Amino acid sequence: MPELPDVQVYKQYLDATSLHKTIKNVKVEDSRVLSNVTPGKLRNRLKGHKIESSRRHGKYLLAFLDAGFWLSFHFGMTGRLKYFKKMEKDPAHDRVLLSFVNGYHLAYVSQRMLGELEVVEDREEFIKKKEMGEDALSIDLESFTKVVKGRRGSIKSTLMNQKLIAGIGNIYADEILFHSRIHPKTQASKLREGDFQKIFNNMTKVLEKAIRCQVDPERFPDSYLLPHRHQEGKCPRSHGNLETVKISGRTAYFCPRCQAQQ
DNA sequence: AGTACCACCTGACGGC
DNA sequence: TGCCGTCAGGTGGTAC
Numbered sequence A: 001m002p003e004l005p006d007v008q009v010y011k012q013y014l015d016a017t018s019l020h021k022t023i024k025n026v027k028v029e030d031s032r033v034l035s036n037v038t039p040g041k042l043r044n045r046l047k048g049h050k051i052e053s054s055r056r057h058g059k060y061l062l063a064f065l066d067a068g069f070w071l072s073f074h075f076g077m078t079g080r081l082k083y084f085k086k087m088e089k090d091p092a093h094d095r096v097l098l099s100f101v102n103g104y105h106l107a108y109v110s111q112r113m114l115g116e117l118e119v120v121e122d123r124e125e126f127i128k129k130k131e132m133g134e135d136a137l138s139i140d141l142e143s144f145t146k147v148v149k150g151r152r153g154s155i156k157s158t159l160m161n162q163k164l165i166a167g168i169g170n171i172y173a174d175e176i177l178f179h180s181r182i183h184p185k186t187q188a189s190k191l192r193e194g195d196f197q198k199i200f201n202n203m204t205k206v207l208e209k210a211i212r213c214q215v216d217p218e219r220f221p222d223s224y225l226l227p228h229r230h231q232e233g234k235c236p237r238s239h240g241n242l243e244t245v246k247i248s249g250r251t252a253y254f255c256p257r258c259q260a261q262q
Numbered sequence B: 001a002g003t004a005c006c007a008c009c010t011g012a013c014g015g016c
Numbered sequence C: 001t002g003c004c005g006t007c008a009g010g011t012g013g014t015a016c
Helices: A004-018 A039-046 A123-129 A141-148 A155-160 A170-180 A193-212
Strands: A023-028 A051-057 A060-065 A070-074 A079-084 A094-100 A105-110 A116-120 A243-247 A250-254
Touching: A004 A051, A004 A060, A004 A079, A004 A105, A004 A193, A023 A039, A039 A116, A051 A123, A070 A079, A070 A123, A116 A123, A141 A155, A141 A193, A155 A170, A155 A193, A170 A193, A170 A250
Parallel strands: none
Antiparallel strands: A023 A094, A051 A060, A060 A070, A070 A116, A079 A105, A094 A105, A243 A250
């Protein structure tokens, strides 16, 4: 379900479990998740090597191999990582399995296979090729304002546009706009001067909070939209019914009282 | 430039 | 029980 916070938690998980361990074998259960590499080629490149470190950019997690290249993980809507020892614990929808010399395995799990694994030679070039904007947790207020200001689309689709800012998806766009008390359909070009700072501050606050909560909905404060983001959900602030509207094909949840239409 | 729609995939759920 | 439409925290292409 991976947006920036989810992928950051996966990064922490990868770092905690899978660094500096020699890869003994690579098993591709479904090659449709491989983007620019065949199963045999992937195995040849990874076998005998170790993941030394990792980086995240937007919704992409890149693992750096001691052989001098990167393995990029994108998770689509249903991707995740799972580290385990016994093969009986092998999770369902496991698509690629890295097996380490210590007997443990790291699975790339993806039920719907909308994500992909890709071998990347140059990280900067990869980000450029994907036309990704600055990462939502690295961008500063000045660049953020520059990127958002004057856009003709809605603020929600602007926040979700990976070419402008990388990392925000449907859930966190809604959360950020809820805290900013801005209707998701508001045209970015109609935002007022103070709105950019407000949205920027809430973007940082919400993403960092989600990471601290390990994206566990149970651990989110009740004042957040996420625990209430479902049909029948009530706004934790006004206690009124939440409403939904379609924006660029995705369902936006918002509180019509707190987030008045502009 | 921005949006609408479709495609890629699987599975859960509700209605008939 | 089975079939069907709809929906789901993503993204890329294409047609307006």
